[in-house]
Amino acid sequence: MxxxxxxxxxxxxxxxxxxxxxxxxxxxxxxxxxxxxxxxxVVVTGCLGFCEQGPIVKILPQxxxxxxxxxxxxxxxxxxxxxxxxxxxxxxxxxxxxxxLVAEANIPFYQKQxxxxxxxxxxxxxxxxxDYIARDGYKAIEKVLFEMTPEQVVEEILKSGLRGRGGAxxxxxxxxxFAQQQPKGQKYMVCNADEGDPGAYMDRSxxxxxxxxxxxxxxxxxxxxxxxxxxxxxxxxxxxxxxxxQIAIKQAHELGLLGDDILGSGFSFDIELRFGAGAFVCGEExxxxxxxxxxxxxxxxxxxxxxxxxxxxxxxxxxxxxxLANIPVIINKGADWFNKIGTATTKGTKVFALxxxxxxxxxxxxxxxxxxxxxxxxxxxxxxxxxxxxAAQTGGPSGGIIPPxxxxxxxxxxxxxxxxxxxxxxxxxxxxxxxxxxxxxKFYLDFTVDESCGKCAPCRIGGRKLLNYxxxxxxxxxxxxxxxxxxxxSDAMCKASLCGLGQTASNPVKSTLKYFMDEYMEHIKDKxxxxxxxSKLIQYKIDPAxxxxxxxxARKCPAAAISGTVKQPHAIDQTKCIKCGQCEQTCKFGAISxx
Amino acid sequence: MSKKLETMTPELRxxxxxxxxxxxxxxxxxxxVQQTYGYIPREIAIETSKILDVxxxxxxxxxxFYNFFRLQKAGKYxxxxxxxxxxxxxxxxxxxxxxxxxxxxxxNATTDDGMFSVEAVRCLGCCGLAPVAVINxxxxxxxxxxxxxxxxxxxxxxx
Amino acid sequence: xxxLTLEDLRRLRxxxxxxxxxxxxxxxxxxxxxxxxxxxxxxxxxxxxxALVNAISDKGLTNVLIRQTGCMGLCHSExxxxxxxxxxxxxxxxxxxxxxxxxxxxxxxxxxxxxxDKILDxxxxxxxxxx
Numbered sequence: 064m065x066x067x068x069x070x071x072x073x074x075x076x077x078x079x080x081x082x083x084x085x086x087x088x089x090x091x092x093x094x095x096x097x098x099x100x101x102x103x104x105v106v107v108t109g110c111l112g113f114c115e116q117g118p119i120v121k122i123l124p125q126x127x128x129x130x131x132x133x134x135x136x137x138x139x140x141x142x143x144x145x146x147x148x149x150x151x152x153x154x155x156x157x158x159x160x161x162x163x164l165v166a167e168a169n170i171p172f173y174q175k176q177x178x179x180x181x182x183x184x185x186x187x188x189x190x191x192x193x194d195y196i197a198r199d200g201y202k203a204i205e206k207v208l209f210e211m212t213p214e215q216v217v218e219e220i221l222k223s224g225l226r227g228r229g230g231a232x233x234x235x236x237x238x239x240x241f242a243q244q245q246p247k248g249q250k251y252m253v254c255n256a257d258e259g260d261p262g263a264y265m266d267r268s269x270x271x272x273x274x275x276x277x278x279x280x281x282x283x284x285x286x287x288x289x290x291x292x293x294x295x296x297x298x299x300x301x302x303x304x305x306x307x308x309q310i311a312i313k314q315a316h317e318l319g320l321l322g323d324d325i326l327g328s329g330f331s332f333d334i335e336l337r338f339g340a341g342a343f344v345c346g347e348e349x350x351x352x353x354x355x356x357x358x359x360x361x362x363x364x365x366x367x368x369x370x371x372x373x374x375x376x377x378x379x380x381x382x383x384x385x386x387l388a389n390i391p392v393i394i395n396k397g398a399d400w401f402n403k404i405g406t407a408t409t410k411g412t413k414v415f416a417l418x419x420x421x422x423x424x425x426x427x428x429x430x431x432x433x434x435x436x437x438x439x440x441x442x443x444x445x446x447x448x449x450x451x452x453x454a455a456q457t458g459g460p461s462g463g464i465i466p467p468x469x470x471x472x473x474x475x476x477x478x479x480x481x482x483x484x485x486x487x488x489x490x491x492x493x494x495x496x497x498x499x500x501x502x503x504x505k506f507y508l509d510f511t512v513d514e515s516c517g518k519c520a521p522c523r524i525g526g527r528k529l530l531n532y533x534x535x536x537x538x539x540x541x542x543x544x545x546x547x548x549x550x551x552x553s554d555a556m557c558k559a560s561l562c563g564l565g566q567t568a569s570n571p572v573k574s575t576l577k578y579f580m581d582e583y584m585e586h587i588k589d590k591x592x593x594x595x596x597x598s599k600l601i602q603y604k605i606d607p608a609x610x611x612x613x614x615x616x617a618r619k620c621p622a623a624a625i626s627g628t629v630k631q632p633h634a635i636d637q638t639k640c641i642k643c644g645q646c647e648q649t650c651k652f653g654a655i656s657x658x
Numbered sequence: 659m660s661k662k663l664e665t666m667t668p669e670l671r672x673x674x675x676x677x678x679x680x681x682x683x684x685x686x687x688x689x690x691v692q693q694t695y696g697y698i699p700r701e702i703a704i705e706t707s708k709i710l711d712v713x714x715x716x717x718x719x720x721x722x723f724y725n726f727f728r729l730q731k732a733g734k735y736x737x738x739x740x741x742x743x744x745x746x747x748x749x750x751x752x753x754x755x756x757x758x759x760x761x762x763x764x765x766n767a768t769t770d771d772g773m774f775s776v777e778a779v780r781c782l783g784c785c786g787l788a789p790v791a792v793i794n795x796x797x798x799x800x801x802x803x804x805x806x807x808x809x810x811x812x813x814x815x816x817x
Numbered sequence: 818x819x820x821l822t823l824e825d826l827r828r829l830r831x832x833x834x835x836x837x838x839x840x841x842x843x844x845x846x847x848x849x850x851x852x853x854x855x856x857x858x859x860x861x862x863x864x865x866x867x868a869l870v871n872a873i874s875d876k877g878l879t880n881v882l883i884r885q886t887g888c889m890g891l892c893h894s895e896x897x898x899x900x901x902x903x904x905x906x907x908x909x910x911x912x913x914x915x916x917x918x919x920x921x922x923x924x925x926x927x928x929x930x931x932x933x934d935k936i937l938d939x940x941x942x943x944x945x946x947x948x
Contacts, residue, residue, distance in 0.1 A: 065929045069906060074934055108936035109894055109911050121938075123906035176941035185852055185889030185897075186943070198945045262743030264783035264856075271854045272887020299689060299726050300782070303855050337682070338689050340724030341780070357684035359723040375681060392944070418744035418785035418892075425786060426890035427940065442940075444893075459743070492743050506746055516723070784859040786892030797859035 066104045068145060070094075071121040072132075075110025076422060077445060078117035082133060083107075086118050089137035097141050110423055110444050113175075116156060129154040175441050177404070178428045179412050180265075180388040184272030189307050192314040195275040201320055203394035207283050208328040216287040217243055220390070222398035224410035229255060229346070229383035230458065230487045231563065232409070232476040238380050241370035242288040245378040250290035252281050252332075253374065253381045255351055256297040256304070259343040260459035261510060263490035265414040266384035268426050270297070270304040273388070274311035278321060278334060280382075280390035285332040288380055293334040296351055300341065308336060343460070343514035346488075347562045348381045350516065361518045362562035385414055385489070405431035409475035413486065419456075419493035420447050429474075436470040439493055450495035454578070458487025460507040460514075461567035463574030464500060483574040485567065499596035500579040501586055505533040507571040511564065522565025525556040529572055537597040541587040549576060591658075598642045601657045605646075607632035609654035616646035616655060664699040674709050684712060684720055688727055697728040725780075733768040733775035735813045737761075740790045742781030749802070750789040754778055756803040757791075760810055773814065845882035847926055848901040849873075854888030860895035861914060868918035869898070876922055890940055897937070900925055910935040 072078075072087045090105045111119050116130035120140070127150055129140065136154055143149045178184075187194035195201070207216055221236030242250060254277060258266040270277060281293045297305055312334055315321040323331045337355050344350045345360040352374050354360040373379025389411060393401045402410045409431040415438065418424045422444035429438060435455055439445070446452050455465045463484030465472075472478050476486050494503065512526040529552050532545045553569035553576075560566045576583060585591045592600040605616075605625075612630040617623075624640040627633030635646070647655040673690050677683040687706060691698050698721055707714040721727040739745075739754045754765070757776050761769055768775040784790050787799025791809070798809055851857070851866050866883070873881050889897050894911025900921055901907045910921060912935060924930045 065904060069931055071931075071936060104931055106931040106936060107933045108938075109934065111938045126906075177944070178941040179944055181890060182944050184854075184887045185899075186886060188884050189887045190885070259780065261741070261746075261781040262785060264781065264785065267783050268854055268856075268888040268890070300779070301855070303858070338686060339726075340685055340689070341726035342724050343780075354685065355682050357682040357686075357720070359719055416785060418788065419747050423891075423893040424744070424788075425892040426888060428890075456743070490743065492747065494747065498747060506743070782855075782859075784856045784892070786856055786895060787859060790859070799859060 066102060068103045068125075069123040070103060070105045070140075070145075071108045071111075071123060072105065073109075073111045073117060073119040073121075074107040075114060075117070075444060077114035078110070078119055081117045081131075083118035085134040086120065086132055086137060089134040090141070093137050093141040094145070097146060099141070099145060103145055113156075113441050114444050115440055128156055130156045175433065175437050176428055177412055177430050179392050179401075179404075180269060180385050180414050181272070181426070181428045182392065183276065184268060184426075187273065189272050189274055190310050192275060192311065192318060192320075195273065199395055200275055200391075201279055203391035204279050204282055204320065205326065206394055207286055208326060208330055213243060213287045213289065216283065216394070219398045220287070220393060223389075223393045223401040224398075224405075225386065225389055225393060225401065226409060226476065227383060228385035228389075228413070228486075228488070230461065230485060232486060235382060235386055238370055238382070239284065239287050241368065242290075242378045242380045245371060247289060249292070249375075249377045250288055251374045251377055251379040252285045252288065252290040252293040253351070253355070253379055254281055254293065254295040254387055255346065255348075255381050255383045256295055256301075257339040257345050257351060258298060258301075258384070258488065259339075259341075259346050259514075260461075260488050260490050262418055262492050263416045263459060263488050265416055265426060265489045267298075267301050267304050269384050269388050269414070270301070271307055274304075274307045275315065276388050276391055277308075277384060278311055278315050280387035281334060282321065282325065282332045283390055283394060284380060284382065284387070286330055288378070290380070291331050291333070293332065294337050294355055294374075295334060296337050296339055296345070296355055298341070299338040305336065305338070312336075342516075343510070344516045344562070344564050347564055350562065351381065352379065359516070361516045362564070364561060383488070406473060406475040406478075408477050413474065413489060415489045415491040417443050417491050417493070420450060420495040420498070421445070421493040422447050431475045432473040434471050434473055435465065438474075438491065439470070443493065446493065446495050450497065453494045453496050453498060454500065456484075456492040456494065456503065456571075457490065458485035458567075458570070459490045460510045461485060461563065461570055462487045462490075463570045464494075464503065464578065465574075466578040483570070483577055485570065497594050497596070499537075499592050499594035500575040500582050501533060501537055501592070502594070502596045504571045504575045505530065505537060508533060508568070511568040515564065515568070519559075519561040519565060521556045521559040522561070522568060525552050525560075526565070526568050528552050529556075529569060533572070536583065536586050537592070538599045539586070539590045539597075541583075543584075543587060545587070546576065546580075546583060595657060601642050601644075602637060603635050603640060603642065603644070603646060603655055603657045605633050605635055606654045606656065609652050611652055611654075613651070615649050615651070619645045619649045621645065663701050664695055666702055666705050667694060670694050670702075671709070674706060678710060684710065684717065685724075688717070688721060692727060695731075697731045700729075728766075730766075730768065731772075732777070734773050735793050736775050736777060738777045738779045738782070738792045740780075740782045740784075740788070740792070741778045742783075742785065742788075744785035745781075745789040748788045752803050753789050753791060753801050753806065756806040757810075760806055774810070845880050846903050847878070847881040848884065848899075849881060849921065849926075850884045850886050850899040850901070852887070852889050852891075852895065852897040852899075853885040856888055856892050857895045857897065862896035864915050865896045865898065865913050865918045868915035869922065872919045872922035873926075876927060878922070878926065881922075881926065891937055894937055902926055902929070905929060905931075909937045909939055911937045 118132050120129040120132045143151050217239045225235045226232040342360045345354045347362045349363040350360040369379045405411050412428050412430050414428045469482050508530045512530050515522045517523045535541050553573050556569045610632040617625040622639050622641045624636045741750050761774050763769050789801050791798045853862050896913050897911050898913045899909045920932050
């Protein structure tokens with residue numbers, strides 16, 4: 064017995080609360096009535112995304128996608144679609160789709176994601192070079208080596224508008240051009256896979272899921288700039304990615320796609336892995352090169368830029384993993400195909416690691432110009448546990464916090480910079496009202512202070528001072544003058560630090576001050592943390608109406624801050640309380656709360 | 659307490675000799691040392707310095723610059739609690755505190771019986787499972803402070 | 818069965834592939850693809866893989882090819898498994914623990930029924946196949 068059709072009803076949280084459950088019941092009833100019980104299976108699914116349009120119903124195998132389906136609509140879907148094979152137009156998301164029954168693969172419009180970088184992730188077996196080859200892998204290298212001059216390759220990348228995905232957004236083609244124009248001789252191609260941003264794992268997933276795409280892209284870059292040697296600088300904390308890269312390099316060697324005289328073209332290129340060792344600053348180009356050379360990863364002033372004087376003093380191009388993953392596609396499909404995707408200034412797509420207080424955390428890739436709202440609410444399925452969206456954070460420790468009023472800003476390098484954040488490498492962290500922005504700023508500062516290499520004073524001392532002021536504020540000892548100090552130090556760090564780490568380290572502070580000054584003032588003036596995160600500002604209180612005088616809390620309290628007589632309401636001495644919260648956990652009557 | 663001195667294994671020596679001629683070999687060599695012993699013993703660092711003809715000061719400069727290299731042996735079970743942003747937001751620091759409290763050791767320290775050490779690590783990249791702890795490669799996800807007792811017991815029972 | 822290490826898994830896969838003539842995909846019309854990135858493995862993809870292998874051999878199925886792939890990006894629902902059965906729509910299941918893996922084999926592959934509560938959408942169209 065096989066079913067002819069399947070009715071998929073989204074069982075995600077949003078759809079269920081929108082009436083998805085009754086839709087399921089209605090389908091079962093109507094199918095029974097229509098005698099289709101054995102021909103059509105009704106299936107409840109996990110979240111299909113697109114939650115704002117829920118409840119969502121999808122009919123397979125046609126892939127018709129119905130939105131905002133109510134129980135009353137079910138009869139019509141069964142009678143029209145499942146019995147007569149006609150699409151119910153008024154329930155379709157896109158009227159175009161309604162014209163005909165089309166195969167699922169041809170209806171891209173309800174999918175917000177568009178995968179160029181992640182094109183093979185989750186599809187091929189990353190340990191099989193044949194799988195990659197079967198999906199147009201190593202096709203771009205054929206084209207480049209046999210049909211294009213190095214100048215044409217650089218021209219194509221320039222024309223595509225591709226910009227570096229490591230964060231700063233420098234045009235990739237420009238970098239290549241600089242290196243290409245250097246006198247002939249030993250040059251190097253380096254892939255930056257030192258993804259140190261906490262909460263970001265785009266590059267790891269790309270390397271684990273599609274290692275050959277990076278090898279191919281590096282070989283193309285090597286050909287373009289005239290380098291015969293490449294290094295992948297990868298975090299030692301990524302054992303699986305390292306292993307898969309090693310397998311990929313070996314396979315590529317065996318098939319002659321790496322090494323001497325690639326495919327008989329006369330061009331030789333080889334790739335070696337170099338392991339990082341857990342230093343965030345090594346994501347900075349000049350520090351990374353220092354680390355490959357076996358030194359402490361301390362940045363150097365630029366210029367000279369690495370494209371002129373890089374690894375061992377030779378011209379070197381450093382591209383990040385995500386940037387490189389675009390290259391073979393640009394070569395295969397052409398710059399004109401690529402530069403139609405995205406916004407006026409930023410072409411292509413961006414991969415984000417969407418995490419934090421969002422329902423569907425995951426790795427997503429969207430065209431540039433997609434809004435945060437689409438990412439968080441359509442793809443991410445909204446905020447967990449029915450909480451409110453408070454802010455999003457992009458760019459990790461170098462980025463800023465984006466408040467709700469900018470949810471509809473189309474994402475590209477310029478628009479994010481305008482609102483005080485940065486694109487960064489792709490961490491996108493969602494916060495709700497239980498997160499304290501001062502605490503978040505402190506979290507990132509703590510990180511950069513720990514990771515500062517200590518070479519230049521603005522970063523080394525400025526970061527520490529910022530952190531001290533933030534600690535003072537979250538401890539309830541802050542003054543209004545501290546805000547001025549925070550602003551002044553942030554400014555100085557921006558202007559005077561040697562490298563990107565120090566120049567951007569104050570962004571979390573600056574952006575939270577800009578958009579959440581009221582919360583800073585609450586911490587300072589009212590000694591209150593509205594999110595309840597800053598433990599020293601929490602006050603535990605006993606509700607006398609609920610307290611039965613059982614004495615449990617007083618006995619548990621390690622600071623002997625609770626007093627009272629048996630069967631009488633107890634009280635907490637705030638001067639003695641150490642805010643450990645044990646009383647609240649102990650109380651059986653819910654009489655103790657904090658705020 | 660007298661400490662057993664480590665001796666350089668033939669495999670490690672061969673590895674260092676192989677890399678000796680390559681420029682920028684130091685970090686790769688130190689990775690191999692740590693892979694062999696679980697940390698970088700002083701006596702091995704001294705010997706490495708001799709083979710590579712690199713000053714010991716430079717070797718220690720590199721070791722102490724990078725978070726990944728450790729100068730002390732980790733516990734038999736090394737509890738790595740993730741403090742990436744996602745894990746932090748979902749309470750990773752509470753998990754660390756609970757491990758520290760129950761094991762009676764601070765961060766980057768090892769219990770007296772050598773069984774456990776606690777480490778805070780940067781993003782482990784399983785943010786979907788936040789907060790996460792990894793113990794000798796085994797991932798424990800979606801943790802709450804209440805799970806800590808059970809996890810410690812689980813490893814203690816293994817001996 | 819004890820927990821497999823990655824090496825065990827590879828050896829097992831190699832043995833099973835030979836034993837069940839899995840090397841040749843052409844006469845395997847059913848495909849089961851398990852997401853084995855770091856996140857998937859952390860969420861238990863190795864157990865899922867083992868459970869699938871066991872269930873397939875328990876049922877004596879010889880037409881099923883099991884493959885691994887990288888991360889599909891659906892971290893909220895790892896481990897993920899994609900099931901391709903001729904005559905049925907290709908679907909991706911999320912949160913596939915050992916019990917669900919058994920269901921995938923028994924209900925989906927053998928019984929030709931989709932499993933409730935676990936289906937997820939492929940996150941995007943495939944640009945390689947796009948015209």
